[in-house]
Each structure stands twice: as structure tokens, then as C-alpha cells.
Amino acid sequence: RVATRVAERLRPQVVVAEGVMVGVSEHHMNHAGTLTLRPGTFLAVLNDLIRSVVKAGFEIVLINGHGGNDFIPLIRQIQQDMGVHLFLVDWWKVGHDRYEEIFTASDDHAGQFETSVALHLFPELVELDAAGDGAVREFRFEALRAGWARTSRDFGKLSDQCAVGDPSGASAERGREYLELVIGRIADFLVELAEAPIDEHFPFRPDVPGAGS
Numbered sequence: 001r002v003a004t005r006v007a008e009r010l011r012p013q014v015v016v017a018e019g020v021m022v023g024v025s026e027h028h029m030n031h032a033g034t035l036t037l038r039p040g041t042f043l044a045v046l047n048d049l050i051r052s053v054v055k056a057g058f059e060i061v062l063i064n065g066h067g068g069n070d071f072i073p074l075i076r077q078i079q080q081d082m083g084v085h086l087f088l089v090d091w092w093k094v095g096h097d098r099y100e101e102i103f104t105a106s107d108d109h110a111g112q113f114e115t116s117v118a119l120h121l122f123p124e125l126v127e128l129d130a131a132g133d134g135a136v137r138e139f140r141f142e143a144l145r146a147g148w149a150r151t152s153r154d155f156g157k158l159s160d161q162c163a164v165g166d167p168s169g170a171s172a173e174r175g176r177e178y179l180e181l182v183i184g185r186i187a188d189f190l191v192e193l194a195e196a197p198i199d200e201h202f203p204f205r206p207d208v209p210g211a212g213s
Contacts, residue, residue: 001121002063002065002091002179002182002183002186003016003019003063004016005179005183006063006183006186006187006190009183009187010187010190010191013194014190015058017049017053020042020045020046020049022035022036022037023036023037023042023065023066023068023069024036024037024038024039024042024066024068024069024070025066025068026038026068026152027068027152027153027154027155028068028155028156028162029156030154030155030156030157031155031156031162039070042069043073043074046071046074047074047077047078050062050074050078050086051078051082054078054082054084059084059085059193059194060084060086060087061086061087061088061089061189061190061193062075062086062087062088062089063089063091063186064088064089064090064091065091065092067090067092067109071088072088075088085198085202085203087193087203089186089189091182091186092113092114092182094181094182094185094186095178095181095182095185098178098181099113102174102177102178102181103116103169103174103178104169105165105166105168105169106165107164107165108164108165109155109162109163109164109165110131110134110161110162110163110164110165110167111134111163111164111165111166111167111170112165112166112167112168112169112170112174113165113170113174113178114165114167115128115131115167115170115175116170116171116172116173116174116175116178117175117178117179118175119170119171119172119175120172120173120175120176120179121175121179123172128167128168128170131161131163131167131168132160132161132163133161133166133168134159134161134163134164134165134166134167135159135160135161136158136159136164137157137158137159
């Protein structure tokens with residue numbers, strides 16, 4: 001939905017390719033109905049699709065809709081192999097600097113933010129009366145709690161509800177406001193990319209701050 005709404009603002013210069021509707025969700029497999037691809041399978045599918053689009057002469061910005069997907073190794077490989085620039089947007093991060101203006105509770109998964117977006121886009125799929133409070137278990141190791149050691153989070157163990165964040169206070173209006181912000185910023189970014197000169201320094205600025213001073 002995000003990619004389509006961005007493209008609607010910028011057509012015909014921007015088009016949307018068919019999306020990959022299943023990503024890497026192995027950490028949700030304790031919940032029945034989850035579909036997942038193994039990381040290697042996911043990257044292999046994207047690799048072939050991206051190379052096909054590049055061969056057709058398009059410039060690509062990937063809009064990611066799932067935190068379990070890791071695109072960066074693939075982006076590095078394709079840029080090296082094909083001499084093109086790929087860009088990745090995690091759409092939910094685009095408006096983080098305005099998050100506290102729009103939402104009243106923190107969110108990680110299925111909390112106030114994501115539930116608000118769902119209420120705006122798919123209200124018929126949201127049953128707020130069935131929602132829990134998003135309580136989760138903490139890691140038992142300080143290194144993991146501090147963030148300098150990492151491991152995969154199995155949501156079946158992390159939370160009894162598969163949610164991290166309290167959805168109470170979610171509203172379609174909050175979701176609409178955030179999405180409008182996100183769509184506008186992504187559209188502006190695409191225009192900026194299209195107008196930027198491709199030189200030997202791209203996508204960096206040609207000058208190095210402080211150099212020669």
C-alpha cells in the first residue's frame with residue numbers, strides 16, 4: 001500500500017513492481033497461519049527479481065514492510081556485480097522523529113502504531129476487543145538487554161500474544177496521519193534521487209567536511 005500510494009503521486013515517472021508477499025518470518029512460526037521463506041530463499045528470489053528489473057533499465061528503491069527481512073547483503077552484492085545503486089526504505093522508520101507527536105505509547109510489533117495503521121487501511125481485520133496489553137518477557141542476560149549482544153527473538157517465547165506494545169489508544173486517524181507523513185517523505189526522496197547528478201561520489205556529497213582546513 002505504501003509503495004502504491006507513493007507511485008500515485010509521481011506517475012508516470014514511478015511505477016510499482018509486483019510485491020513479494022512472503023518474507024522471513026521464522027520468528028513467528030509458533031503462531032498458526034504464519035507463512036515464511038528461509039533467509040536464503042528470500043534473498044535468492046529477490047536477487048533474480050531485482051536483476052530482471054535492472055536489466056530492463058529501471059532504477060530501484062526497495063520499500064520494505066517487515067522487520068525480519070535483511071536486504072543489505074543482497075544490495076551490496078548486486079551493486080558490486082551490476083554497477084548500479086539500490087536504495088532501501090523501511091517505511092515504518094520514515095516518521096520516527098514525529099512518532100511521539102502522533103502516538104502515545106511505544107510500539108515494536110502489533111502495538112499502537114501498527115494497529116493504528118491497520119485500522120486506517122484494513123479496519124475490517126482489526127478486533128481491538130481481542131487485543132492484549134503487549135506485555136513481553138525480558139532477556140535473562142544483561143548483554144542482550146543492553147543491546148551489545150544479539151540473538152533472534154522467537155515471538156512465541158517473547159510474548160503470549162505475539163505482540164510487543166499496547167494497542168490501546170490505536171485509531172484510524174493516528175494511522176492516517178503517520179502514513180501521510182511517510183508517503184510524502186518517500187515521494188520527496190524519490191524526486192531528490194531522480195534529480196541528483198550521478199558522479200563518481202554518488203550517493204555521497206563530493207566535499208569532505210573539514211578537509212584541507
